[in-house]
Amino acid sequence: MASTKKLQERVVLGRTAWILAEFAILFLLLALIARRAASPQGKDRGATSPWLGTLALVCEAWFAFVWALNMNCKWSPVRFDTYPDNLLPEELPAMDMFVTTADPLLEPPLITVNTVLSLLALDYPDVGKLACYVSDDGCSPVTCYAMREAAEFAALWVPFCKRHGVGVRAPFMYFASAPPEIGTGDEFMESWAFMKSEYEKLVTRIENADEGSILRDAEFAGFIDTERGNHPTIVKVLWDNTKSRRTGQAFPNLVYVSREKSPKHYHNFKAGAMNVLTRVSAVMTNAPIMLNVDCDMFANNPQVALHAMCLLLGFDDEIESGFVQTPQKFYGALKDDPFGNQLEVGFKKLGGGVAGIQGIFYGGTGCFHRRKVIYGMPPPDKIKHGRPVSPSYKQLQIKFGGSKELIESSRNIISGDVLARPTESISSRVEVAKQVGASSYEGGTCWGQEIGWVYGSMTEDMLTGQLIHAMGWKSALMDTNPPSFLGCAPTGGLASLTQYKRWATGLLEILIGRNSPILGTVFRRLQLRQCLAYMFLYVWPIRALFELCYALLGPFCLLTNQSFLPKASDEGFRIPLALFLTYNIYNLMEYKECGLSARAWWNNHRMQRITSACAWLLAFLTVLLKTMGLSETVFEVTRKESSTSDGSASPNDVDQGLFTFDSSPIFIPVTTLSILNIVAIVVGAWRVVVGTARAAHSGPGIGEFVCCVWMMLCFWPFVRGLVSSGRYGIPWSVKMKASLIVSVFVHFCTRN
Numbered sequence: 001m002a003s004t005k006k007l008q009e010r011v012v013l014g015r016t017a018w019i020l021a022e023f024a025i026l027f028l029l030l031a032l033i034a035r036r037a038a039s040p041q042g043k044d045r046g047a048t049s050p051w052l053g054t055l056a057l058v059c060e061a062w063f064a065f066v067w068a069l070n071m072n073c074k075w076s077p078v079r080f081d082t083y084p085d086n087l088l089p090e091e092l093p094a095m096d097m098f099v100t101t102a103d104p105l106l107e108p109p110l111i112t113v114n115t116v117l118s119l120l121a122l123d124y125p126d127v128g129k130l131a132c133y134v135s136d137d138g139c140s141p142v143t144c145y146a147m148r149e150a151a152e153f154a155a156l157w158v159p160f161c162k163r164h165g166v167g168v169r170a171p172f173m174y175f176a177s178a179p180p181e182i183g184t185g186d187e188f189m190e191s192w193a194f195m196k197s198e199y200e201k202l203v204t205r206i207e208n209a210d211e212g213s214i215l216r217d218a219e220f221a222g223f224i225d226t227e228r229g230n231h232p233t234i235v236k237v238l239w240d241n242t243k244s245r246r247t248g249q250a251f252p253n254l255v256y257v258s259r260e261k262s263p264k265h266y267h268n269f270k271a272g273a274m275n276v277l278t279r280v281s282a283v284m285t286n287a288p289i290m291l292n293v294d295c296d297m298f299a300n301n302p303q304v305a306l307h308a309m310c311l312l313l314g315f316d317d318e319i320e321s322g323f324v325q326t327p328q329k330f331y332g333a334l335k336d337d338p339f340g341n342q343l344e345v346g347f348k349k350l351g352g353g354v355a356g357i358q359g360i361f362y363g364g365t366g367c368f369h370r371r372k373v374i375y376g377m378p379p380p381d382k383i384k385h386g387r388p389v390s391p392s393y394k395q396l397q398i399k400f401g402g403s404k405e406l407i408e409s410s411r412n413i414i415s416g417d418v419l420a421r422p423t424e425s426i427s428s429r430v431e432v433a434k435q436v437g438a439s440s441y442e443g444g445t446c447w448g449q450e451i452g453w454v455y456g457s458m459t460e461d462m463l464t465g466q467l468i469h470a471m472g473w474k475s476a477l478m479d480t481n482p483p484s485f486l487g488c489a490p491t492g493g494l495a496s497l498t499q500y501k502r503w504a505t506g507l508l509e510i511l512i513g514r515n516s517p518i519l520g521t522v523f524r525r526l527q528l529r530q531c532l533a534y535m536f537l538y539v540w541p542i543r544a545l546f547e548l549c550y551a552l553l554g555p556f557c558l559l560t561n562q563s564f565l566p567k568a569s570d571e572g573f574r575i576p577l578a579l580f581l582t583y584n585i586y587n588l589m590e591y592k593e594c595g596l597s598a599r600a601w602w603n604n605h606r607m608q609r610i611t612s613a614c615a616w617l618l619a620f621l622t623v624l625l626k627t628m629g630l631s632e633t634v635f636e637v638t639r640k641e642s643s644t645s646d647g648s649a650s651p652n653d654v655d656q657g658l659f660t661f662d663s664s665p666i667f668i669p670v671t672t673l674s675i676l677n678i679v680a681i682v683v684g685a686w687r688v689v690v691g692t693a694r695a696a697h698s699g700p701g702i703g704e705f706v707c708c709v710w711m712m713l714c715f716w717p718f719v720r721g722l723v724s725s726g727r728y729g730i731p732w733s734v735k736m737k738a739s740l741i742v743s744v745f746v747h748f749c750t751r752n
């Protein structure tokens with residue numbers, strides 16, 4: 001019998017004042033454009049020369065377009081409230097949980113261990129319905145060993161968590177603070193101290209694990225003579241839950257998977273790994289719900305699966321929640337977000353806003369999927385007479401590939417017979433699992449196209465989610481308190497810029513590819529406003545071009561004694577002035593409303609300018625080269641800080657928020673802009689001092705100076721990097737290249 005009590009509620013949030021402010025900004029942008037457009041050719045579009053005015057006009061028109069996209073995203077936000085107490089335990093479906101890791105050095109196994117432990121300890125009435133699968137693209141025996149140790153530790157950890165109602169079930173986080181004092185007796189203190197020492201032993205074992213001695217253990221013989229990019233599939237059942245029922249140690253199944261790699265096949269990075277996990281789990285436990293997290297994203301709220309079930313089961317029509325996504329949040333985050341990558345306002349304002357359209361974007365981690373949606377099933381309203389037409393064996397074989405077991409399991413999912421869980425122990429399924437984990441398995445099938453995680457973009461998450469929306473599904477945003485999952489944000493400027501570059505590359509790949517959202521709206525069921533919401537992110541690399549052009553106008557005018565903005569004495573000056581003030585105050589207020597500091601706003605504003613000029617611009621070039629067939633795009637994995645500490649800045653690391661540099665080309669664009677602005681300000685100021693500035697009506701005015709000074713402030717970490725030394729200084733090679741570009745620019749500016 002279905003639960004009759006309310007499981008969830010969709011609350012529409014009001015925001016009239018914000019909408020008025022947004023219209024004010026839009027109006028000012030349009031006024032700026034209109035003024036240029038109306039100015040007769042003779043008056044040069046409000047600048048000193050026609051082409052300068054036209055260029056400014058084109059950029060400003062683009063900014064207005066992007067602003068309209070932004071307004072669309074935030075227009076009608078919603079919140080979903082969940083009531084897990086109203087769930088009927090016997091109604092809860094089984095759930096497979098996926099964790100991906102790719103590199104034991106960039107992603108220390110201990111981090112993955114903590115994530116896995118937090119999942120094994122989740123609250124769920126019948127843990128026999130849960131299974132955890134770890135994909136290791138690094139094919140590292142140390143990672144596998146760490147997982148085995150984790151399974152052993154879980155036998156102590158899970159009962160401890162459940163008995164004492166532990167709040168945070170990732171041990172590194174739990175033990176980072178002193179034991180809770182209220183209502184705890186001697187017995188608790190004793191087991192707390194015991195668990196802590198057991199955890200410390202686990203940490204020592206994992207941190208001191210050396211590959212040589214692990215390989216001598218017969219259990220890990222499968223790793224002998226393997227290369228990361230060339231090895232057969234390894235599947236190890238580290239904990240078989242059917243056994244635990246006998247011993248009374250109840251926690252979910254744990255399976256380690258390292259998919260086959262061979263130089264002959266392209267592996268599609270994380271999307272490829274997710275598809276192997278989907279298939280391996282299909283032949284082992286075949287749960288109708290799948291949760292996926294990155295290796296650093298531990299479950300911070302033990303009730304998270306229950307909250308998600310409220311959204312998956314709680315609508316009259318399943319179409320409302322094709323998937324359930326939690327916002328990405330981070331632990332040990334640096335104060336005031338120096339690298340602009342904690343995305344708090346982004347998730348709250350954009351995420352909440354898009355949730356009110358067709359639904360929040362899929363973010364790659366902290367997401368609950370329906371397996372049938374991943375299998376390409378359209379929402380129920382498209383299926384006639386309640387039950388879908390059963391596809392034939394042949395049809396399934398073409399789509400899902402040759403494994404008989406996989407075809408059977410997918411038939412169960414498609415026909416809705418999801419309760420038919422395999423009764424035999426999962427250990428007996430290892431050989432089949434290896435078969436579907438092979439790198440040749442997908443050849444000629446629909447995996448990576450209509451089924452599973454979709455290939456062709458570095459941001460496989462956005463692409464996969466978008467295609468789910470294009471099938472007609474909606475998605476639900478789940479924002480629990482305490483937060484559902486916590487991960488690490490990259491610390492450091494380079495890591496952060498590299499991440500933004502990957503994202504921007506992936507987003508542009510989608511925009512111009514055959515899965516472009518525009519096609520999804522025209523030919524499929526992607527709602528127009530949802531399409532525009534996707535576009536707002538997908539145009540990042542294109543924004544970089546316009547922002548770069550506009551950024552060059554200020555320095556250009558100072559260098560050539562021209563202007564592109566109205567003079568302070570001019571009536572029209574009030575438009576850009578008001579725009580500048582309103583826009584920045586609006587953004588500041590958003591940060592304030594989210595409980596963040598003015599400093600956090602400034603850091604994010606500044607980093608967005610830097611990200612645009614460095615990461616988004618390089619992403620544009622990368623995609624350009626790929627389109628011309630000159631290079632391939634690669635997924636550069638983000639380094640995760642080791643989780644032995646609680647992640648907060650230690651006292652000797654007060655400089656953590658400072659930018660560090662190396663000779664990476666990603667630093668060249670902003671270094672160039674920094675030098676250019678300095679040169680321009682010096683030249684401009686010199687003209688004013690010696691009085692050779694042109695007559696007031698044509699030379700640069702306060703507007704152009706403010707542009708250059710504002711940019712210098714935005715690029716301040718780089719300006720300081722120009723004169724600092726060591727890690728905090730920009731290397732000479734980058735400075736030389738940047739200077740060269742500046743000289744060429746100055747030369748062309750001043751040629752005539």
Ligand SMILES: O=c1ccn([C@@H]2O[C@H](COP(=O)(O)OP(=O)(O)O[C@H]3O[C@H](CO)[C@@H](O)[C@H](O)[C@H]3O)[C@@H](O)[C@H]2O)c(=O)[nH]1
Pocket residue numbers: 099100101102103107135137268269270273293294295296363364365458459460461499502503506635636637638639
């Ligand atoms: O070949 C690969 C590369 C990566 N990963 C895993 O993918 C996850 C995300 O990688 P990370 O370097 O942490 O990227 P982030 O930029 O932090 O990830 C965000 O952006 C990605 C898309 O670019 C999404 O896939 C992620 O879920 C999302 O958190 C990690 O668990 C990796 O282990 C693999 O399994 N195989």
Ligand SMILES: [Mn+2]
Pocket residue numbers: 294296487488638
């Ligand atoms: Mn990550």
